[in-house]
Amino acid sequence: MAVIDFANPTRFLKLANRLLPWLAVATVLTFAYGLNGALHAPDDYQQGATVKIMFLHVPSAWLGMFGWMLMSVAALGTLVWRHPLADVAGKAAAPIGAAFTLLCLVTGSLWGRPMWGTYWVWDARLTSVLVLFLLYLGVLALYWTAEEPGRGARAAAILTLVGAVNIPIIKFSVDWWNTLHQPASVFRMGGSSIDPSILHPLFAMAIAFTLLFVTLHLAAMRNEILRRRVRAMRLIQAQGLASA
Amino acid sequence: MKSFAALLMRDVRLAVRVGGGALMGAMFFLIVVVMTPFAVGPNLRLLGLIGPAILWLGGELATLLALDRLFATDHEDGSLDLIRTGEIPLELAVAAKAVAHWLTTCLPLVVISPLLGLMLNVEARALGWVALTLLAGTPALTFIGLVGAALAVALRRGGLLLAILVLPLTIPVLIFGVAAANAAIAGPAPFGPPFTILCALSLASVVLGPVAAAAALRYAME
Amino acid sequence: MNLGPHADFIIASYAVAIFVVAALAAWVTLDYITQRRILGDLEERGVTRRSRGKGHP
């Protein structure tokens, strides 16, 4: 019963209308907490104050990947269960995921300038994120070109899943390509050596960013459902006039 | 002039509205540029050396491949017939479409080119100059490509044929575009002469391109 | 608070982040207003949906 209710777009709209204000408030509060922690976090002994950029960079990178995961799940929903809400979820996630991937690239580049002395280095991690951004652009281009939403959704779902399978291969290839040409001689966010005083606000920021993504995604899904409703009504309008 | 403006505005509007048409060229440009380091390696010194060449090649391919459907859609839906019953000569109508294409496809290329130059380790102070060479050179590419787009309608083909027809014609533009860009970065040759020739090529193409394209279209529609 | 010698880059990063988030928020809000307006127009003209809740035809 509950599942069927949720799957119904009209019910979904009601649910989204009720949830969105709360989500927005929760996002703002978590950001306030996370930003407060980020601004008061101590400087890193290697990176200095530029570690503050990491509070934006790392959550954006996470959201870039999270967005693609979300789209992959939605793609399964589109292809396996033929569910219209899955179409909507996939389409709404693409521009948001692309935007955060872009933010990850820009903040990474701004972090890199003081660290590397240049805005862009073909570093394995940043390059992989760049390829992810290109994949996002491909999906967006596909959505923009498709005239009929149902067909566009299926095409984009296939592309999303192909991309999901390909991403690990791309990551491996890029790593290999990078080490082949030059050993990386850059400062890295080491996996285990992060100080708790930095880790704590980083987590808070990651949660805040995720809440932001969910809020935006829900709002974008609502818009998409309305857009499809507009489309259906316009078709009826054109037909109605023809038969009148 | 009203007809010219109407056609120009319509094409801009269509490019912005239909399938992100205006951004496709910029995306293609970005992808071509990003692919290059995977082929030649991430060595920044090497990339800095060949950066202007990559930017110019990418910009050229993006401009020309986006031209593919410039006349084909108007031909298929009958718009081209009506365009010829207008009060401006076909040459001017063709020029209006070319200007619209330049505004929606080439201008975004020029705008993102400094960013891509940055990724290719082109010197920061030369980024603006490289963008300037693209700004001055892309009209030549558009208006030369115009002839190919018109011939593609005549031959009812597109895509690669257009590139094969047009790319050899754009060699001078590429030579002087890259020469001007390199002069801006490294010297010692001055920036002025190749840039002036580039501008001259653009001006000549803007005048001659529409005439040739209109002739090709008249032939195509018989 | 001392942002050190690279303060510009840190401030630029936060500015870009604010810009991106603001752009996304503006996009969903404006899109919502637009779709609502079109739906309102259509309903005013007496166009109805045949089946409530059917997302697309």
Place this chain on the structure above:
Amino acid sequence: MRLQAENVACSRGGREIFAGLSFSVHDGEALMVTGRNGAGKSSLLRTIVGLVRLTEGEIRLEGGRAEASVAEQSHFVGHDDAIKPALSVRENLVFWTRYLGGAADVIAALEAVELAPLAALPAAYLSAGQKRRLSLARLVAIKRPLWLLDEPTTALDSVAQQRFSVLMQAHLRDGGLIVAAAHGPAGLEKPRELRLGPP
């Protein structure tokens, strides 16, 4: 005003489509071009408007604006509607009126073809008949003396055909000229007939 064709010949791809054709149409008069498929009806219309070059002969529009070509004084309605699906109904018509001649009462023209309620709708939603009506709206919006119609009523239902027939009669009463390629009378009252091809 008079449309005058003298000893006109046309060939495409080395094949002669028609030759030695002479006819004239006066203002207030309609000429119906008939003939079997492939007899050259469409080619004749395209020749008159100048889309296809004449191999022989001459076509003139006498008594019109001296400096303007036949094309600039004609409305050509071909098989395709020249409608962009991404633009709204109004935007489509506004573009053609601006391109073809300037100021025009677009809403009145849309009312004449019963599309005014759909003005804001993207043209992608229109049916084939509605697209054809939108295409015909430009004949109402922009005044041009010569109408060249290539089977204009094919996609139209009987009501729309009736409406268009009224529009054509009004155009003829205003001193307009119509040359139509058609299989039937196409809603014209007592048109003269020009038969192409072997009898």
